[in-house]
Amino acid sequence: MSRRGLLIILSSPSGAGKSTLARRLRDWDPSIRFSVSATTRTARPGEVDGSDYHFVSEAAFKSMVTKGEMLEHAHVFGNFYGSPKGPVSEAIEAGCDVLFDIDWQGAQQIQKSALASHVLSIFLLPPSISELRRRLESRGQDTDETIQRRMQKSWDEISHWDAYDYVLVNDDLDATEDKLKTIVTAERLRASQQPGVMEHARKLQSEFEEGGT
Amino acid sequence: MSRRGLLIILSSPSGAGKSTLARRLRDWDPSIRFSVSATTRTARPGEVDGSDYHFVSEAAFKSMVTKGEMLEHAHVFGNFYGSPKGPVSEAIEAGCDVLFDIDWQGAQQIQKSALASHVLSIFLLPPSISELRRRLESRGQDTDETIQRRMQKSWDEISHWDAYDYVLVNDDLDATEDKLKTIVTAERLRASQQPGVMEHARKLQSEFEEGGT
Numbered sequence: 508m509s510r511r512g513l514l515i516i517l518s519s520p521s522g523a524g525k526s527t528l529a530r531r532l533r534d535w536d537p538s539i540r541f542s543v544s545a546t547t548r549t550a551r552p553g554e555v556d557g558s559d560y561h562f563v564s565e566a567a568f569k570s571m572v573t574k575g576e577m578l579e580h581a582h583v584f585g586n587f588y589g590s591p592k593g594p595v596s597e598a599i600e601a602g603c604d605v606l607f608d609i610d611w612q613g614a615q616q617i618q619k620s621a622l623a624s625h626v627l628s629i630f631l632l633p634p635s636i637s638e639l640r641r642r643l644e645s646r647g648q649d650t651d652e653t654i655q656r657r658m659q660k661s662w663d664e665i666s667h668w669d670a671y672d673y674v675l676v677n678d679d680l681d682a683t684e685d686k687l688k689t690i691v692t693a694e695r696l697r698a699s700q701q702p703g704v705m706e707h708a709r710k711l712q713s714e715f716e717e718g719g720t
Numbered sequence: 721m722s723r724r725g726l727l728i729i730l731s732s733p734s735g736a737g738k739s740t741l742a743r744r745l746r747d748w749d750p751s752i753r754f755s756v757s758a759t760t761r762t763a764r765p766g767e768v769d770g771s772d773y774h775f776v777s778e779a780a781f782k783s784m785v786t787k788g789e790m791l792e793h794a795h796v797f798g799n800f801y802g803s804p805k806g807p808v809s810e811a812i813e814a815g816c817d818v819l820f821d822i823d824w825q826g827a828q829q830i831q832k833s834a835l836a837s838h839v840l841s842i843f844l845l846p847p848s849i850s851e852l853r854r855r856l857e858s859r860g861q862d863t864d865e866t867i868q869r870r871m872q873k874s875w876d877e878i879s880h881w882d883a884y885d886y887v888l889v890n891d892d893l894d895a896t897e898d899k900l901k902t903i904v905t906a907e908r909l910r911a912s913q914q915p916g917v918m919e920h921a922r923k924l925q926s927e928f929e930e931g932g933t
Binding site for chain 2: 630632633635636637640658662665666668669671672673674675676686689690692693694696697698701704705707708711712714715718
């Protein structure tokens, strides 16, 4: 029996260091796949289609939803976002963990799905609201109105932290990275995540029965 | 709000390295208290009353059970074993984790008790049955009949491995020790184990409301 992968959900308000930590987690273990979301919004400067997002038309997005091809989807600021199911199923059946950079709405949908027992959800809190604002402003590619709107959305996101398995205050990137690795390492040691252990227990049983008591 | 301690249950057949690993875990974090079991069996050479076990009379043991002073108790090979509730409640209220070296029957009772949501259960499997027998025989203080009986009990114990949260095959003490530490560290990062994070979230809310959006 081979191991089925974990669905690792990483959520946080924008500006709390989520993207950096997601990248570091995958640098640490390149077997972790990243679930590339599909979205109807336009690409920001520097974003690569198929890597950062799958940029699709509204018609294409809605067709995927109708066909049941989205694991979760949400409507945020007039745009659609969703996680295509195909690559996720393929990865976890191959025993690879899949990392999701999604918001609380998406997390909630996956936690209610058929894959719920394989979900590991982690929420990152910023050290302070002023730090969050500073990080959003420092991107320098958004208008004041956009930043205000993002701050409101960030607050909405933060208010759902307690629906996650684990929660980390990201006041130090290196320390938070270590904690993330510890959590993933421990989750992989769960009885339900180690089919090899079941085989080992069976082997012990045979050995016990052959050897007598 | 202060943190409530975890009940860390470590179970395994005798001879799988449980006592050594329990000691190493407490050397690593001396704040972890050990739940000293009460028993009606006689002390083995070298065992210290109050440290290895509380050696009590059958009347005293039964009185504790009747008064509801045992968190769990079991009858094994004609002797009673149980975990006194008082020291455990005291430790977890003080925010200290408590380590239990108990069998599957005890684990099951604690997992059904009011403290179930604070339980972290770990099972250690031996690398092989022959290794288990070798370790039991090398103690050199038991008769053949006792060893046979222990082997049977060990098998009974092993067959319950899948009722535990985590399971580790102890084929290398140092590696198993590292895994144990990783599991305990990760469990302490759970949202439910970090009241400080709730306070932090409240602080963020105040800051957000004061600063406007």
